[in-house]
Amino acid sequence: MNRIDRMFSQIRKGKEAALIPFITTGDPDIATTEKLILEMARQGADLIELGLPFSDPLADGPTIQASSQRALRHNINARDLFGMVRKVRKKTDIPLVLMGYYNPLLQYGLSAFAEDAAASGLDGTIIPDLPMEEAGKWIAAVKTRGLDNILLVAPNTSADRVRKIARVTQGFLYYVSVTGITGARAELPAELYQGLNAIKQLTKKPVAVGFGISMPNQISRLAVVTDGIIVGSAIIKLIEAHTIKEGDDLRAGPDLVKKVGEFVGELKEATKKGG
Amino acid sequence: MNKSPNQKNTKSPDNSGHFGPYGGRFVPETLMPAITELDSAYRKARRDTGFKRDLDHILKHYVGRPTPLYEAKGLQKAVSQGIRVFLKREDLAHTGAHKINNTIGQVLLAKRMGKTRIIAETGAGQHGVATATAAALMGLKCEVYMGRKDMVRQVMNVFRMELTGAKVIPVLSGTQTLKDAINETIRDWVTNVGDTHYVIGSVVGPHPYPMMVRNFQSVIGRETRRQIRRLAGRLPDVVMACVGGGSNAMGIFYPFIKDPGIRLIGVEAAGKGIGTDLHSATLSVGRPGVLHGAMSYLLQDHWGQIKGAHSLAPGLDYPGVGPEHSIFKDSGKVEYAAVDDEQAFQAFKLLSETDGIIPALESAHAVAYLKELAPSLPPKSIVVVNLSGRGDKDVATVAELIRERADK
Numbered sequence: 232m233n234r235i236d237r238m239f240s241q242i243r244k245g246k247e248a249a250l251i252p253f254i255t256t257g258d259p260d261i262a263t264t265e266k267l268i269l270e271m272a273r274q275g276a277d278l279i280e281l282g283l284p285f286s287d288p289l290a291d292g293p294t295i296q297a298s299s300q301r302a303l304r305h306n307i308n309a310r311d312l313f314g315m316v317r318k319v320r321k322k323t324d325i326p327l328v329l330m331g332y333y334n335p336l337l338q339y340g341l342s343a344f345a346e347d348a349a350a351s352g353l354d355g356t357i358i359p360d361l362p363m364e365e366a367g368k369w370i371a372a373v374k375t376r377g378l379d380n381i382l383l384v385a386p387n388t389s390a391d392r393v394r395k396i397a398r399v400t401q402g403f404l405y406y407v408s409v410t411g412i413t414g415a416r417a418e419l420p421a422e423l424y425q426g427l428n429a430i431k432q433l434t435k436k437p438v439a440v441g442f443g444i445s446m447p448n449q450i451s452r453l454a455v456v457t458d459g460i461i462v463g464s465a466i467i468k469l470i471e472a473h474t475i476k477e478g479d480d481l482r483a484g485p486d487l488v489k490k491v492g493e494f495v496g497e498l499k500e501a502t503k504k505g506g
Numbered sequence: 507m508n509k510s511p512n513q514k515n516t517k518s519p520d521n522s523g524h525f526g527p528y529g530g531r532f533v534p535e536t537l538m539p540a541i542t543e544l545d546s547a548y549r550k551a552r553r554d555t556g557f558k559r560d561l562d563h564i565l566k567h568y569v570g571r572p573t574p575l576y577e578a579k580g581l582q583k584a585v586s587q588g589i590r591v592f593l594k595r596e597d598l599a600h601t602g603a604h605k606i607n608n609t610i611g612q613v614l615l616a617k618r619m620g621k622t623r624i625i626a627e628t629g630a631g632q633h634g635v636a637t638a639t640a641a642a643l644m645g646l647k648c649e650v651y652m653g654r655k656d657m658v659r660q661v662m663n664v665f666r667m668e669l670t671g672a673k674v675i676p677v678l679s680g681t682q683t684l685k686d687a688i689n690e691t692i693r694d695w696v697t698n699v700g701d702t703h704y705v706i707g708s709v710v711g712p713h714p715y716p717m718m719v720r721n722f723q724s725v726i727g728r729e730t731r732r733q734i735r736r737l738a739g740r741l742p743d744v745v746m747a748c749v750g751g752g753s754n755a756m757g758i759f760y761p762f763i764k765d766p767g768i769r770l771i772g773v774e775a776a777g778k779g780i781g782t783d784l785h786s787a788t789l790s791v792g793r794p795g796v797l798h799g800a801m802s803y804l805l806q807d808h809w810g811q812i813k814g815a816h817s818l819a820p821g822l823d824y825p826g827v828g829p830e831h832s833i834f835k836d837s838g839k840v841e842y843a844a845v846d847d848e849q850a851f852q853a854f855k856l857l858s859e860t861d862g863i864i865p866a867l868e869s870a871h872a873v874a875y876l877k878e879l880a881p882s883l884p885p886k887s888i889v890v891v892n893l894s895g896r897g898d899k900d901v902a903t904v905a906e907l908i909r910e911r912a913d914k
């Protein structure tokens with residue numbers, strides 16, 4: 232049983248949902264990313280998604296696009312991410328999953344990427360532009376190395392296709408809450424709860440929901456129907472607000488890590504209210 | 507490439523949209539139902555005589571097809587004695603470029619599918635204008651994404667789109683040019699996938715787009731075959747076209763792809779030189795990778811970040827290329843060359859002077875390479891150049907270049 236499986240089996244024993252924050256590696260700099268991982272883990276995050284910045288993030292809204300661009304100012308690449316994870320892995324056992332677009336993996340070399348990701352202490356990958364049909368080579372590369380490749384389903388995915396994807400996904404199934412791109416939304420679609428219930432009928436694997444979720448009250452409602460809740464843009468916005476810009480230079484403000492930690496703590500509390 | 511697949515009796519692309527190692531469907535899960543639906547609707551429409559009749563009717567009476575194949579005697583004299591040069595006059599198609607062949611086909615298909623809203627990306631504005639025009643013709647709502655930088659460079663095309671009732675949405679992200687306009691259009695499509703059809707403007711994107719756009723554009727090559735037989739009594743020795751995404755080139759090459767002995771030459775934009783960072787010569791110096799839903803040659807850095815492209819011709823200013831061009835490069839079926847901004851500029855002036863035809867700067871790249879190639883061709887060679895668009899949109903750019911030089 233790997234870290235992700237262990238985490239979800241524990242979550243399912245208690246009456247709560249896993250809180251899964253997303254941050255972009257290297258936004259505003261890589262030292263801050265390392266501190267954020269440790270602080271978010273301390274505040275109750277159950278799994279952390281680490282974005283590998285990409286020049287053309289076509290599944291992302293303006294908030295995460297801007298975050299990627301900030302990270303790319305320092306030319307953050309996969310090797311930097313692995314190095315950082317290796318360091319942080321000595322201090323925490325929280326499951327860490329890389330979220331990145333396919334081309335940077337492909338250029339690194341799929342086998343080498345899987346090898347280095349596993350060796351650094353990462354637990355899995357989420358690749359939003361790699362649907363099941365194209366994922367064969369990547370899944371083969373991660374399988375022997377103990378990494379999970381987590382697949383996504385969307386509200387417009389047919390039941391038949393959900394079943395197929397659920398069979399192939401490892402770790403958990405990522406349910407995209409809206410037909411759309413990432414980014415905080417004041418209101419989640421009413422069909423979301425029904426949609427999640429339907430998905431839960433189709434698979435026994437853990438299901439985590441993401442895209443658009445930003446507020447504790449949304450989380451407490453969702454915690455009843457899902458195993459995990461992913462929050463990205465709302466956290467990125469907070470990072471952005473506490474980043475100091477001096478000319479072309481970006482650096483973390485004095486309260487950045489503390490403020491993000493507090494927010495994550497608040498979100499985690501909300502995951503418990505449902506049960 | 508390790509293995510080049512035997513294409514003789516295999517389908518290209520295969521059912522999942524792969525041209526050998528290229529193509530495919532690298533898209534967010536939310537788009538999978540949409541492209542699967544599009545694929546099956548397109549396959550059905552292709553076999554439907556009603557659809558074919560409607561399409562042919564519009565192409566003939568509205569677009570003005572067939573476009574002429576014209577023997578450019580002036581240009582012929584200027585580049586080499588003893589060869590014959592024919593221009594396929596896509597510049598004479600409605601809206602001034604080959605783009606309309608594809609947009610009419612796709613909007614007609616979208617209407618059959620019950621979609622009520624059309625979206626498109628545009629770089630120079632030619633595809634945006636062609637999409638807005640087709641949408642106006644068929645009474646569908648149309649929105650076009652265009653990089654803010656391109657909107658400034660191509661004011662006239664922005665106005666043409668607005669006149670035909672389209673809304674032009676400025677793209678402020680990334681490079682603010684074509685690449686980011688495509689990202690933004692995909693994001694719109696992911697969000698409004700139920701009622702919206704995305705009209706991609708080239709032989710790029712996830713399956714079925716590269717195949718579908720190729721087929722709609724193949725009318726160029728089919729007409730050329732008929733016309734050259736009539737005019738010259740035989741098939742040509744060389745067929746040339748410029749390549750950005752590669753739709754006009756694919757359109758004229760594809761009907762000749764099985765003829766042995768015909769040289770097919772795609773001409774990319776070398777911009778300020780392929781040794782610099784300012785060019786769009788994707789096939790000449792790029793590496794395979796995944797962008798905008800397909801595996802193909804790309805301009806990218808060591809880590810797989812996509813690089814900005816450059817060309818004097820805005821329609822070639824793209825860091826990717828169609829996946830089928832990638833397999834044609836590997837298999838050697840098509841030769842790819844590149845000419846720089848200066849050569850294209852000179853060819854633009856040349857054709858204007860020799861034959862009274864002002865070519866688009868994109869098409870001028872093909873003319874420029876003809877100039878290089880002509881002296882090495884055997885006498886009596888027959889060459890067809892696809893003149894993919896007219897140069898009205900580029901007159902201001904070229905006038906400025908001429909003024910700059912006069913000042914020096």
